[in-house]
Amino acid sequence: MTQFEINSDISVARCLSPSFYLDDVYFESSRDHIFSRTWQFAGLKSDADNIRPVTLLEGFLDEPLIVTYDGELRCFSNVCTHRGNLLVSESCRGASIRCGYHGRKFDLSGKFLSMPEFEGVRDFPGPEDDLAGLEIREVAGLMFVAFDPAGSFEEFFGPTLGRLADFENSNTAVSTSVYEVNAHWALYCENYLEGFHIPYVHKSLNRELDFASYDIRTFRFSSLQTAVPAELEKDSGRRQEFDGKAAFYYFVFPNLMFNFYPWGLSVNVVEPLSPTRTRVRYVTLETDPSKRKTGAGSDLERVEAEDQRIVESVQKGIGSRLYKPGRYSVKQEIGTHHFHRLIAEFMNQGGAR
Ligand code: FES
Ligand SMILES: [Fe+2]
Known part of the structure; x- marks a missing residue:
């Protein structure tokens, strides 16, 4: 190269x-090399809905994410840890997120809560059954997220x-x-x-x-x-x-x-x-x-x-x-x-x- x-x-x-x-x-x-290692704009913070789907850099990264707010702002994957269904398709209010495919439930920090019909599955649930999280920061109502930033939010924004x-x-x-x-x-x-x-x-x-x-x-x-x-x-x-x-x-x-x-x-x-x-x-x-x-x-x-x-x-x-x-x-x-x-x-x- x-x-x-x-x-x-x-x-x-x-x-x-x-x-x-x-x-x-x-x-x-x-x-x-560049876009996964830097802070990217994730939209405006909304007070109306506490669960929002965000597609990061649509047509390029196309990363499906969820932003939640319950006093704390959080961002994690919008992809179910069971068989990969997209969890949230539109903004809404709620206290938890349930997958529309087989009913797996997560809390507003992306942590696994429950799963029907999984009796007998060994070593379950594990940390990989939680939704993967991303760093998220907000300033002046503008939200920014990063996968694996080469520097902190403060270092980037200066x-x-x-x-x-x-x-x-x-x-x-x-x-x-x-x-x-x-x-x-x-x-x-x-x-x-x-x-x-x-x-x-x-x-x-x-x-x-x-x-x-x-x-x-x-x-x-x-x-x-x-x-x-x-x-x-x-x-x-x-x-x-x-x-x-x-x-x-x-x-x-x-x-x-x-x-x-x-x-x-x-x-x-x-x-x-x-x-x-x-x-x-x-x-x-x-x-x-x-x-x-x-x-x-x-x-x-x-x-x-x-x-x-x-x-x-x-x-x-x-x-x-x-x-x-x-x-x-x-x-x-x-x-x-x-x-x-x-x-x-x-x-x-x-x-x-
Ligand atoms: S894909 Fe989400 S519960 Fe099966
Ligand atoms: Fe110019």
Whole structure:
């Protein structure tokens, strides 16, 4: 298997090999090497139903899970430990879960409770008759789960958690929308990870930002991009507001984007479908609709369409026999370099332990 290599020194490094995006083998192995070893979005916490089926990364991991809440949030397999029937097909309320095939019962932590007609079965029940559990965490009503994470929730999310905590108990209107893009998931993410393209691709957004102030910081598994509003110098009132920033763009490896704007938060979840197709789910938590019409967070649909167009163009370009991975801008592509380094690390080792 090709080892992916990205030099740690950005000034001599070259971008990721096109084979990562083009080769089915790597798309397949990224399920285990990247997506099973990182924290994945599992939906919004609901107070209405205490038992909910969740299909993790539908069309990719397709992992059937159950999330339960009885004062404690839990996540475990939705597959019966008898002969593999799916246990729960829709959200409901209850104190236990009973399999619809032969009546095996589990409690809300996934522990085996009872099974009819099993007299005489030796060494039964055992620990393998309980439903396998996953780690689950919740912040600002957003749930995240991980199979075998390469780091803790805190390590992955880093400073994103502090800003998400501001949304706890705040009065938010939640909405979701979904886009599909004809490109590899990682091309969509690496485009997000630099502001370099803003003056060329996003003319209207560029007018809202002071491009010279664009800043990027990287952490172990996450990064943060910020920019100052273009007219801040003229409007000192806005300096106090929102820490003087037009937006905070947090990325959590490998596929989570948390965009904080003065009006609220847009969470973008990038979901692989095939090596050339990606679903992007926008979950929007709006705290102040009156600020929706101004600044960097005002015309998101237009910015999204512009990004999709350029990413689809890159998808076509990297398939060229004549394309060889290019060099990075030391100043502008720190986030993309950091992302490529993480991809190489996870693909080569299955994630650092
Ligand atoms: S498959 Fe669930 S009880 Fe048989
Ligand atoms: Fe963009």
